[in-house]
Amino acid sequence: MSDKELIAAAREAAGASYSPYSRYPVGAALRFADGAIVTGTNVENASYGLALCAETVAVAKALADGRRGGLEAVAVTGPADRAGGAPITPCGRCRQVLNELAQLGDTDPLVLCVGAEEVRAMRLSALLPHAFGPASLG
Numbered sequence: 001m002s003d004k005e006l007i008a009a010a011r012e013a014a015g016a017s018y019s020p021y022s023r024y025p026v027g028a029a030l031r032f033a034d035g036a037i038v039t040g041t042n043v044e045n046a047s048y049g050l051a052l053c054a055e056t057v058a059v060a061k062a063l064a065d066g067r068r069g070g071l072e073a074v075a076v077t078g079p080a081d082r083a084g085g086a087p088i089t090p091c092g093r094c095r096q097v098l099n100e101l102a103q104l105g106d107t108d109p110l111v112l113c114v115g116a117e118e119v120r121a122m123r124l125s126a127l128l129p130h131a132f133g134p135a136s137l138g
């Protein structure tokens with residue numbers, strides 16, 4: 001699947017976003033070395049602080065499917081009509097959650113941060129330098 005198709009998968013996942021409180025639908029799509037795609041979207045709660053981000057949901061799905069590595073690329077999409085359509089970057093917690101799956105398979109995935117017009121691509125290691133992960137526990 002191309003980067004463009006990965007972004008389309010993230011956008012489609014955002015269609016199922018449960019975000020009645022923020023009205024800020026987010027989609028995430030993970031691409032693996034074997035070609036598999038795992039998607040996620042944000043899931044909010046009446047107890048606001050319990051919201052789950054799209055990236056975290058996608059990583060949890062992948063881990064629950066038995067995946068323990070092979071993470072090559074991640075696409076994240078937000079609503080085009082917020083913040084002037086600027087590319088969305090994963091929150092700090094999601095960077096850490098993505099790092100868990102990346103380090104398990106010793107990859108440094110490309111993170112495609114999608115905006116209304118611009119796609120900003122950066123490695124997870126640039127978004128989360130000096131990361132603490134499974135390898136740190138020795």
Ligand code: THU
Binds near residue numbers: 024026044051055
């Ligand atoms: N959100 C994500 O899904 N991913 C991020 O990386 C940033 C924020 C969600 C959480 C909440 O449901 C909404 O966006 C507004 O913060």
